[in-house]
Amino acid sequence: MKLINKGKTKDVYELEDGNYLLKFKDDVTGEDGVFDPGANTVGLTIEGAGKSGLKLTKYFFEILRERGIPTHYIGANIEEATMIVKPAKVFGNGLEAICRYRAVGSFLRRYGMYAKEGQPLDAFVEITLKDDERKDPPITEDALHMLGILSREEYRTLKELTIKISNIIKEELAKRGIELYDIKLEFGRVGENNEIALIDEISGGNMRAYKDGKYIEPLKLERLILAD
Amino acid sequence: MKLINKGKTKDVYELEDGNYLLKFKDDVTGEDGVFDPGANTVGLTIEGAGKSGLKLTKYFFEILRERGIPTHYIGANIEEATMIVKPAKVFGNGLEAICRYRAVGSFLRRYGMYAKEGQPLDAFVEITLKDDERKDPPITEDALHMLGILSREEYRTLKELTIKISNIIKEELAKRGIELYDIKLEFGRVGENNEIALIDEISGGNMRAYKDGKYIEPLKLERLILAD
Numbered sequence: 001m002k003l004i005n006k007g008k009t010k011d012v013y014e015l016e017d018g019n020y021l022l023k024f025k026d027d028v029t030g031e032d033g034v035f036d037p038g039a040n041t042v043g044l045t046i047e048g049a050g051k052s053g054l055k056l057t058k059y060f061f062e063i064l065r066e067r068g069i070p071t072h073y074i075g076a077n078i079e080e081a082t083m084i085v086k087p088a089k090v091f092g093n094g095l096e097a098i099c100r101y102r103a104v105g106s107f108l109r110r111y112g113m114y115a116k117e118g119q120p121l122d123a124f125v126e127i128t129l130k131d132d133e134r135k136d137p138p139i140t141e142d143a144l145h146m147l148g149i150l151s152r153e154e155y156r157t158l159k160e161l162t163i164k165i166s167n168i169i170k171e172e173l174a175k176r177g178i179e180l181y182d183i184k185l186e187f188g189r190v191g192e193n194n195e196i197a198l199i200d201e202i203s204g205g206n207m208r209a210y211k212d213g214k215y216i217e218p219l220k221l222e223r224l225i226l227a228d
Numbered sequence: 229m230k231l232i233n234k235g236k237t238k239d240v241y242e243l244e245d246g247n248y249l250l251k252f253k254d255d256v257t258g259e260d261g262v263f264d265p266g267a268n269t270v271g272l273t274i275e276g277a278g279k280s281g282l283k284l285t286k287y288f289f290e291i292l293r294e295r296g297i298p299t300h301y302i303g304a305n306i307e308e309a310t311m312i313v314k315p316a317k318v319f320g321n322g323l324e325a326i327c328r329y330r331a332v333g334s335f336l337r338r339y340g341m342y343a344k345e346g347q348p349l350d351a352f353v354e355i356t357l358k359d360d361e362r363k364d365p366p367i368t369e370d371a372l373h374m375l376g377i378l379s380r381e382e383y384r385t386l387k388e389l390t391i392k393i394s395n396i397i398k399e400e401l402a403k404r405g406i407e408l409y410d411i412k413l414e415f416g417r418v419g420e421n422n423e424i425a426l427i428d429e430i431s432g433g434n435m436r437a438y439k440d441g442k443y444i445e446p447l448k449l450e451r452l453i454l455a456d
Contacts, residue, residue: 093341110365113321113357114375124374129341137338140368146352147342 008042009053009205015084019074024050024057024081028205028218035217040132050081052222053203057083059226060169060202069165070197072190088188088199092149094130095139095187097158099123099166102181104208110138123163127155157196158187165198173209176224178216183207236270237281237433243312247302252278252285252309256433256446263445268360278309280450281431285311287454288397288430297393298425300418316416316427320377322358323367323415325386327351327394330409332436338366351391355383356412385424386415393426401437404452406444411435 001021005012008029013021030036030043054076061073072085100107101123103115115121127144128136144150150158162185170180184207186200204218216224229249233240236257241249258264258271282304289301300313328335329351331343343349355372356364372378378386390413398408412435414428428434432446444452 110362111357111367111371111375112362113359114377121374125370126368129339131341134338134340138366138368139339140354140366142353143339146349147339149342 008040009050010201018087020085020087022083022085022201024054024083024201026050040136046219049219051078052219053201053205054078054081054083055226056203056222057201060172061198063168063172064165064198067168069161069168070190070195072188072197072199083201085199086190086197088190088197089194090186090188090199091144091154092129092147095144095149095158096128096130096136096184097162097187098126098128098182098184099162100126100182101166101170101179102208104181106138107182123166125159125162127158154196161187161196161198169202169207173225176227177211178221178224179210181208181210236268237278238429246315248313248315250311250313250429252282252311252429254278268364274447277447279306280447281429281433282306282309282311283454284431284450285429288400289426291396291400292393292426295396297389297396298418298423300416300425300427311429313427314418314425316418316425317422318414318416318427319372319382320357320375323372323377323386324356324358324364324412325390325415326354326356326410326412327390328354328410329394329398329407330436332409334366335410351394353387353390355386382424389415389424389426397430397435401453404455405439406449406452407438409436409438 001013001015004014009025009027011023015021026045026047026049027042028035028046028049029039031039031041033044035043055078058076061071064071072088074084076083100121103119103121108117126138128138141155144155145152165185166183169183173180185198187196188199190197204221209216209221229241229243232242237253237255239251243249254273254275254277255270256263256272256274256277257267259267259269261272263271283306286304289299292299300316302312304311328349331347331349336343336345354366356366369383372383373380393413394411397411401408413426415424416427418425432449437444437449
């Protein structure tokens with residue numbers, strides 16, 4: 001098994017059968033020692049963060065598999081904090097698809113002239129480029145198409161899948177009295193047909209979840225969701 | 229005649245017949261005393277800047293009128309640096325429509341991972357909010373629609389008009405050996421039918437124009453275009 005990439009929160013290895021192994025690390029993104037899922041820098045190390053993120057990821061990816069949603073997920077080993085996935089080609093150098101149910105974060109920083117903090121949004125989708133240097137800029141369908149990152153058809157599929165998956169996660173959280181404010185997802189082209197599939201992870205670090213009006217930290221979110 | 233608004237580069241008066249009078253000032257946008265058409269602050273005062281901007285605006289709006297493009301323009305008095313226009317309702321608190329023929333400026337700052345400086349773009353349209361505090365953020369069709377700023381149909385009209393008008397300006401400049409890199413336009417709803425029409429001005433301050441690979445300052449641009 002060959003190390004392919006050392007990421008901020010995960011290392012990626014290529015397996016001999018062509019699949020990939022993701023090793024979840026205890027490093028989490030943040031700034032100045034404060035955890036922030038939206039940050040582009042590793043802020044601190046929290047013991048157990050890797051396994052915790054993987055547990056939620058396994059849980060959600062298996063629900064998505066049951067619902068017939070295409071993902072790169074094959075299986076997970078919680079003890080070793082590893083997940084086996086199909087190889088995927090990302091769009092350009094990587095995109096993030098954000099689905100918003102409440103106006104917070106970067107949405108509010110951009111559109112605060114027209115939206116109130118916490119205002120409900122109807123599964124509103126935005127695409128951002130993964131580009132630390134340029135602070136993950138938002139990008140339009142036209143620009144994605146023009147720059148050769150996504151075809152028009154791929155954009156439509158990506159948007160539809162983003163809403164479908166986010167709604168499933170939102171329902172799962174709602175069953176436990178937790179409200180999903182927003183979530184960011186990553187997609188890639190998987191298999192010979194370049195099917196658009198969900199990749200990376202789905203854990204507390206990908207979303208803003210609230211209970212009784214209070215933000216829930218990623219590790220606590222995992223315990224709340226997997227308690228039963 | 230009643231003062232309605234003191235703008236950064238123009239004052240607006242309401243006339244008794246319901247139309248508006250725009251008084252072009254010699255203040256230009258910029259930062260630290262350096263002229264910058266994209267800046268949100270008044271940087272300096274250049275004698276003759278108001279009249280110069282109005283001359284070009286008159287020139288272009290009259291060309292557009294001949295071509296049947298809807299604008300708010302009624303007439304101009306160069307000596308007094310004033311322009312008479314129809315009343316217009318802006319979209320939300322104001323939008324800017326940018327048409328790009330070369331990758332420079334904020335486009336490059338956002339999408340530099342995928343575009344080279346100066347790379348040709350095919351009349352690529354972006355919409356930004358007029359919001360000094362939030363640095364005029366770009367906005368997608370979906371967000372414009374969701375926030376109630378533009379209907380889907382208005383978005384399509386705005387985009388089509390932006391390309392049509394920008395291409396006319398580009399051709400006019402090309403006749404004089406000048407290349408248009410990008411231009412920003414403003415639109416509003418005019419008349420009883422809320423027809424989408426070009427508003428504000430079209431002068432050197434709205435565009436990046438180059439000759440022999442060198443950027444042309446707004447006042448010089450006016451002299452080059454109106455020389456003949």
